[in-house]
Structure formats: structure tokens, C-alpha cells
Amino acid sequence: MELENNSNFNQIKLKETLQTQLSELEMLQSMFYNPGEIRVDDLVALKEITDFVNGDTAIIPPFLDITINLMIENTKFELCINLSHEYPEVEPDIYVRNHKMNRNQHAKVNKDLTDYIIQLERNEPCIFSAISWLQDNANNYIEPESETVPTKVEENEDLVRYWIYSHHIYSKSKRREILDLAHTLKITGFCMPGKPGIICIEGAAKDCNEWWQAIKSMNWKRIFCKISEECKEDKDLFLKFDNFEEKVFQNSSIKCNHMDMGELFKFLEDHKCGYVFKDLFGVEAKTSSSI
Template structure:
């Protein structure tokens, strides 16, 4: 298994090197150069521990429209599809979702075992403009001020670009809660129904292995005391500074309990919490 991972990472390094020769630093960005160094060290046998996943961002200008392609490469790539999604803040929710779905469908049709990032970039350059409307249409939606709280479960949340987008969009929409990265990934968002729905539709449109809203809570009264969090932040529950993988469930429960949400732990994980460390 380790030999196979090393072979996959060799392919990833070669692909990154090729992309770096084709794009300047303003167009192609390795999100964490330390991770790139760790991958090199592992491939060369200088480091025994598996490195974190590589995160790349490609900035493209297509017909004067700026698109950002965010890429996360697992240890299994290129034997599995890359985790990628496109951002363009001028696209509405429907356009954004359609673009990411169609790009995902295209990548899914590419033969596995071969690098496909350049193919994805080429597809985006050829097709991205088709998802941009020529005139902005402003939709007026009456705000539903009822309060809700969504508990969202993801198979994993590793990509730094996705993690940044989750937090930035929540701040932009005045949503509170938290995001726990790793495997599994847990997100709690709370706020008005319209704001939470818009945030969820945008985040759900990204390319995920599996993500769904597991529990939805609605305010049944005037709203006093319903909101449990004062802001939105990423929370990592680990005993050390090692790479973000599996979280400390005991620390997560303690955090939930401190915010009067300890009851939700059993509903999410199906485990009854007992006194003492988990």
C-alpha cells in the first residue's frame, strides 16, 4: 500500500512540476509549500510519515471573467478523481452549481490512473463562459426571518480552499456556528432560514465525496436563546499540531456541551456519551 501511495505521489509531483512550467505564480498557487516539501521527502524516502494532501489553486481569465479552480489531491489520485471545484463570485447559485456539476461529470469520464488536472483546466477554459449571463438579473427574495440550525455531515473535509470558503461565506452572510475539518467533517450553521439555505446550496454545489444535512433544527418560539454560537469559526480538536485527519471526539463533545449542544452528539454519531473521556 505504501509503495502504491509513493507511486501516486510521484505522479502528482510530476504533474505539479509540469503545471508550474506552464503557469506563472499568479496563475498557479500551491497552498502550502511545506506540504509540497513533505511530499518530496516521502517520495524520496527521507520521511516515514504520510504527508498531508496537496492543495492547488489555478486562477484563470476566461473572456475577461475570473475563475478560480481549487484542487485537492488525495493520496489515491490519479487512481481516483481529484477533489475540485470552481469559484466565480459573479455566478448565481444555479450557475455555480451547474458549472461544478458539469466539470465533475467531465472529470469522472477521464480514464483513471492518468493525470487529469490539465484536462480539467482546458475544459474550464473552453466552457466556463457558457455559465456566465450577459446581464446581471437581480432577484428580490423576501427574507424568511425564522431561525434554523443545520448539522451537516461530510465524509471528509481536508481541502484548505473549501475550508476557507466555508468560513468566508458564513462570515459574509452573518451565519454563526463552526466547522470541524478532518474525517468525518462536521459543520454547524445557524441563522435565518434564507441565509442558511443560501449558504448550504452554495457549499453543497462544491465537489464532495459525500455531504448531507443530517439534522435540521427550527426555532419554535420567539428566537430568544436559540442561537448557540456567537460567531462562525473553524475548530480543530486535536491533542497535537499534526496534520488534520481524525479528530478527538471527546474534545468535540466537550465543545458542544459548552454551547448547550451536547444532546446532538448521539444524533450525529449514534453513540451515547458516558462520563469521562470518550
């Protein structure tokens, strides 16, 4: 009976937070009503959230992803927002993009925006406050880039491989940035979204370090490099992946955000990386989905 009561309480609490999110979205849509200013990235997810709040379904809905396009002094800024079920009791996942900013400028503006959001009162919607902060400060981060001569990658460049562990990776904007930056820097590896989130990057040390500095500056609940490997022998044998891609190992549970660890282990084994599984998760690997 106690478990049932807790379950009922959690459902009631979840409905409250999701209702707050829907109310905030409605407010934002009334402010940004011009075509292209605001977009719900997944309309099916929005309907599932609405149905859950209205009591039409008991299936836990996915997270809400919103994109807001702001024109600030004739410059377009894209604000990518992911709201977990706990928002507004926890900070929203927000990432700013702008085509005029380089990677360092992106990292700086997103870190400062995250620091600002953390200081705000919790349990209160804060997306409008984040928008106001960006409108007041955005152009301070856009500076003319000095012309630089592209540097050639030296043949004796050190190679590294990083295994990165995140509490979760859900945000579509983060997942896109992880992929885009890896492709830009010609890094290989993979990203497994869900809970937990696992990322492997490998390549030239300076490129991997640049990628890692940019990605970890985003707003994360928890993310860290758990394993770092350096090439000490044949460089042709060190690299395990041909490109960088997102890999989803979905288990059979409906609406489950957890990945099938048996499939992940098989994927690692196929790329001769099965040895890292125990260090990543602290358990011996199994080839079934019962991990």
C-alpha cells in the same frame, strides 16, 4: 507479518500515487510559468511529499493543495485543487471561483465540472483535462445579473439549525468557501475540518437553505444533513452561536487528520448542544480524547 506486508504495500502504493501527483504538478508548472498563474498553497507540505516519495521520511505527508489562475477571454477564474493521497485513482477535489458569477452560477459550473471529471478514465491524471474543459465552457456560466431590490428579513422568519456530516473536510478552498458564504448570509455555527467533517449552521431558514444548496453542490465524497432542527419556541433562546467560525480540535497524533472528539463534545456542551453528539456519531460522548 501479514500486517507488516500490508503496511509495506500501502507505503509503496502511496509513493506511486504521490509520485504521479508530483509529476503532474511539474507538468502544470511548465505550462503556467508566468508569475501568479500557479501556486502551491503549502510549500512545507510539498517538501514533505517530496521527502516521502524520495524515501527520506516515513511520515505520511499532508494532502497537496494547488491554486491555478486562468485568464479566459479577459476574465480571471481561480481553480482551487486538493489532491487526496488516493488521486489519481479517485477524483480530485476541484472548485472554481470567479468574482463575476453569483452563487447559483458558481454551483452550476462546479457541478458540471464535477460531472465531467467523473466521466474521465480513473488512474490517469485529469487536472489538465479539467482546465481544458473550463477554458472551453467557463464563459457560458457568466450571465448579467438583473438588478434586484434587497429584501428585508421579516421578524417572523423561521429559524433552523442543520447538523451536516461529511466523510472529510480537508480542502482549503472548500473551508474558505464554507466560511465566506456563512459570513455573507449572516449564518452562525461552526465548521470542524478533518475526518469526519462536521458543520453546524443556524439562522433564517431561507439563508441556511441557500448556504446548504451552494455548499453541497461542490465535489464531496459524501456529505449530508444528518439532523435538522426548527425553532418552535423562543427565538432568542434557539440560536446557540454568536458567529460562524472554523474549530479545530486536533489530537496529539503527529500528522493526524482526525479531530479530538472529547474536545468537540466539550465545545458542544459549552454551547448547550451536547445532546446531538450521539445522533451524529452513534456513540455516547466522553470528555476524554479516547472517543
